[in-house]
Amino acid sequence: xxxxxxxxxxxxxxxxxxxxxxxxxxxxxxxxxxxxxxxxxxxxxxxxxxxxxxxxxxxxxxxxxxxxxxxxxxxxxxxxxxxxxxxxxxxxxxxxxxxxxxxxxxxxxxxxxxxxxxxxxxxxxxxxxxxxxxxxxxxxxxxxxxxxxxxxxxxxxxxxxxxxxxxxxxxxxxxxxxxxxxxxxxxxxxxxxxxxxxxxxxxxxxxxxxxxxxxxxxxxxxxxxxxxxxxxxxxxxxxxxxxxxxxxxxxxxxxxxxxxxxxxxxxxxxxxxxxxxxxxxxxxxxxxxxxxxxxxxxxxxxxxxxxxxxxxxxxxxxxxxxxxxxxxxxxxxxxxxxxxxxxxxxxxxxxxxxxxxxxxxxxxxxxxxxxxxxxxxxxxxxxxxxxxxxxxxxxxxxxxxxxx
Numbered sequence: 001x002x003x004x005x006x007x008x009x010x011x012x013x014x015x016x017x018x019x020x021x022x023x024x025x026x027x028x029x030x031x032x033x034x035x036x037x038x039x040x041x042x043x044x045x046x047x048x049x050x051x052x053x054x055x056x057x058x059x060x061x062x063x064x065x066x067x068x069x070x071x072x073x074x075x076x077x078x079x080x081x082x083x084x085x086x087x088x089x090x091x092x093x094x095x096x097x098x099x100x101x102x103x104x105x106x107x108x109x110x111x112x113x114x115x116x117x118x119x120x121x122x123x124x125x126x127x128x129x130x131x132x133x134x135x136x137x138x139x140x141x142x143x144x145x146x147x148x149x150x151x152x153x154x155x156x157x158x159x160x161x162x163x164x165x166x167x168x169x170x171x172x173x174x175x176x177x178x179x180x181x182x183x184x185x186x187x188x189x190x191x192x193x194x195x196x197x198x199x200x201x202x203x204x205x206x207x208x209x210x211x212x213x214x215x216x217x218x219x220x221x222x223x224x225x226x227x228x229x230x231x232x233x234x235x236x237x238x239x240x241x242x243x244x245x246x247x248x249x250x251x252x253x254x255x256x257x258x259x260x261x262x263x264x265x266x267x268x269x270x271x272x273x274x275x276x277x278x279x280x281x282x283x284x285x286x287x288x289x290x291x292x293x294x295x296x297x298x299x300x301x302x303x304x305x306x307x308x309x310x311x312x313x314x315x316x317x318x319x320x321x322x323x324x325x326x327x328x329x330x331x332x333x334x335x336x337x338x339x340x341x342x343x344x345x346x347x348x349x350x351x352x353x354x355x356x357x358x359x360x361x362x363x364x365x366x367x368x369x370x371x372x373x374x375x376x377x378x379x380x381x382x383x384x385x386x387x388x389x390x391x392x393x394x395x396x397x398x399x400x401x402x403x404x
Contacts, residue, residue, distance in 0.1 A: 014082040035079050038116070042068075047106030060104040067100045071110060078117035087130055090118035094134040098141050105147055108155035111138050115159040119166025127170075131163045172276075179273065209245040213238055261288070264297040265318065268304040272316055275308050277333075281318035288327060292376050295356050296320065296329050299374050302345045303331045311335030311370060322378070326358075331372045338366035349374075 043050075045068070048060045071093060078089035097110025111134060118130045135156050142152045220234035265281050272279045288296070300318065307313055313335030320329045339346065339362065346362060349372075353360045358376035 013080045035075075038113075039075075041109060041112070042071075044106050044109045045104070048104060057104060063100050063103040064107070067096055067107070067110075071096055071113070075113060075117070083120060083122050086117055086121045087126070090114045090121075090130060091134070093117060094138065098138055101138075101141060102145060105142075105151065108138070108142075108152070111135065111155060112159045112162055115163035116166050119163045120170050124167055124171070127163070127167055131159065135159055176276070179270075182270075206245065206249070209241060209248075212241050213245075216241070261293045261297045261300070261320065264300050268300060268318070271304060271308060277307065277313055277316055279316045279318065281320075283318075283320040284322055286322040288322060289379060292327060292356065292378065295352055295358075295376060296327070296374065298352060299349050299360075299372075300329065300331065302349050303372055306339075306345060307331075307333050307335065307370075310339075313369065324378075326375050326377050329374045332369065333371075334369040336366070337364045337368050337370050339364035339370050 045064055048057045074089050074093050074096065078086060078093070081089060091114070093110055094114035097107045097114065100107035100110070114134055115131045118134070119127050121127045121130065139152055139156065143149065216234045216238045220231045220238065223231040223234065261283070265283065269279045269281065304316075307316055311333050313333035316331070316333045318329070318331050320327065322328075346360075350360045353374050353376065356376050358374060360375075361373040362370070363372075364370040
């Protein structure tokens with residue numbers, strides 16, 4: 001029984017901890033290692049050796065070395081424990097710093113880490129009160145010992161800055177969680193509304209048609225012996241109605257399968273804003289054939305997913321322009337670029353575009369973002385009804401050069 005409890009204490013990550021569902025795990029790759037990177041400031045704990053403090057703190061080394069493993073355990077648990085227990089680990093780290101300070105004044109570093117852990121308590125007011133309380137008690141100890149107060153002011157200032165930054169990060173994380181929940185709710189409501197619409201459409205379509213087929217079939221059955229000619233007319237009507245119903249069902253199914261581009265644009269914007277990426281898009285109001293709209297919507301979905309996962313972008317621009325002969329969709333981000341055209345779903349995008357007779361251009365210089373341009377031809381039937389909108393004939397690279 002003891003061994004599993006020890007393993008849980010050292011290794012288990014609570015579901016509501018900062019490490020489990022916080023910014024560190026769900027954010028950019030660099031942020032995931034931020035708690036580990038922050039330990040570099042532990043070098044200040046060896047200040048007496050670095051600055052050659054001398055005689056007043058000649059016994060600083062062994063208490064400092066003994067405190068380090070205790071601190072590392074408390075720090076690890078502060079980031080992996082349930083948020084309702086954060087305060088205890090913050091208080092323990094502050095108490096450790098206060099215990100070591102008489103031997104080593106650079107143990108004020110522990111108070112800064114205590115503020116960092118305290119910033120992620122469930123309540124912001126409680127976090128602020130806890131940080132101020134710990135810093136106040138430490139200040140009293142510092143002044144009671146008689147250490148110079150300017151060094152204390154430096155520690156208090158840095159502790160408050162680190163704590164405020166942590167609280168801001170905590171607020172951003174909570175807002176992102178709320179946005180993710182709202183995004184899921186919007187998708188759920190949209191799916192429910194779509195199911196209801198499909199049910200109504202099928203009921204209106206098939207209910208009337210099947211009723212007519214039933215009546216005409218019964219009538220043909222009664223007429224088949226006494227008036228075969230009239231019966232044949234009724235059977236011909238049944239065939240005509242059935243064919244018409246089949247055509248309408250196929251049209252309805254095509255409409256169900258089609259992913260509306262406008263809806264996909266709105267969904268993409270919500271997804272990127274959840275990840276902290278600003279998205280701007282412009283699309284003309286021109287209607288597109290269902291298969292073309294579906295293709296563009298799926299390409300947009302794949303591109304936005306890649307941006308959210310890999311690009312580390314801050315801004316995305318999407319433009320959709322339809323002309324007399326073709327429709328062009330441009331997607332550009334300001335991320336890190338250097339995209340491998342054979343990976344990240346780009347091969348599938350290119351194949352999907354090629355299946356509709358279109359072309360896909362990708363421009364992704366490293367460190368300068370990524371641009372994707374998809375061009376699809378419009379069928380001849382649609383051209384006579386389209387409003388003429390001039391589209392540049394140059395591919396994406398020339399378009400970007402013209403903007404520059």
